Amino acid sequence: MNKFSDESVYSFIEYLQIERNYSDYTINFYKKDIEQFALFMNAQGIKSFSDVEYVDARLFVTELYNKKLARASASRKISCLRSFYKFLLREELVKENPFALVIQPKAGVKIPNFFYEEEMNVLFEACMDSTPLSIRNLALLELLYATGIRVSECANIQLKDLDFDFSTILVKGKGRKERYVPFGSFAFDALQTYIHHGARNELMKGQETHQYLFVNSRGGPLTASGISHILKKVIESASLTGKIHPHMIRHSFATHLLNNGADMRTVQELLGHSHLSSTQVYTHVTKEHLRKTYMNHHPRA
Incomplete structure (x- = not known):
């Protein structure tokens, strides 16, 4: 050019x-x-x-x-x-936009796959061990499910981003946008055990200190690809079947919140979605959940 x-x-x-x-x-x-x-x-x-x-x-x-x-x-x-x-x-560098009238192809609504609550419990049980790696994996899984954060966001979390007094975490999302996300008692306990009961320090192995929350087996910061690898191994060890990927934990977070009565705007803010339309895809899951519940339990279904 x-x-x-x-x-x-x-x-x-x-x-x-x-x-x-x-x-x-x-x-x-x-x-x-x-x-x-x-x-x-x-x-x-x-x-x-x-x-x-x-x-x-x-x-x-x-x-x-x-x-x-x-x-x-x-x-x-x-x-x-x-x-x-x-x-x-x-910038007045061209006189017209040749793509202004080009019609974009309509994409079909892709319903996200998610884990049922019973399947999430199986994943947690797969991490129930006393080794430093298992303690780290449980803390990792609990935090991802408790907050719905992306794997890439999780890799960037530092110790200073955690506030145990208010059970919240500062998340740096897409477009460098920041948001505070709360986490519950299970994630609280798992993180406390991982950080304060020696597992993280043992994994650090005397390496030069860094402030990243999750570390790999060599003591360095855990990358997004490293987190994905760990989650895949946990999923495999739990013997869950079907087409499974780590991002399903984020889908599960949103789906379970909506199934249990959370409003759409709150879920949008927690997920860090810029547009409500990105969050609305989960309503297709909840509608299907309602339909199945109705068909299974209504006497005239």
Whole structure:
């Protein structure tokens, strides 16, 4: 691409970082989507972003469909390029947004998988051991289920983020947004045991002190991939079957709260969702739960 295009992309990325406060993870996707569109432009002989017309945008989307791209991925790319051109319009670098009228594919509602309460109890029992690793794993599992935080958020928790007086934790979420999330008595006890009864210190093994809450077997900070690996091992040891992944604990947190009467706005705030629509997907789970309960217990069902 020419100098104008390179500067446009750089300015847009800077805008996402500073004004929109997007995470590096999200910005990476934006970069890749724009790079893919730039390759398409080169193939079509289009020299500048300002030369792109609506028909070119439609052709790009058609190519996405021809590649059998998932609807969610295609929708994300269209949304990215629409935002990019909206920024270029604001900066008066283009005269129109060729993606403004491009229709995004409607994604079907994907109902999240979750663990039933009985299955969660099986997971907790799989961590009931006196070894430092088992004590850590129980504290990890209890905190994830008690708060519904993401695995990536859990990896960034430091000791100073815990407030045992109020049973709350400071969570640094997507887009560098911070929120306080409460945790219950089971997580409280498991964390106290892990931190204050020697398990964490034993795992540290005299390593240089750091303040991350969860540590690996070598004493270093536990990464998000490390947490996922541990959870998968716990799930395997519990002999649970079916399509299972660690993020289901977050889904279980939200589903169980709603099943037991929590309001949608509260669950949204606890999960750190920017939009209520992200939380509403869990109502499909609760409606199915209500339907099954009704069918099993109503005498006229």
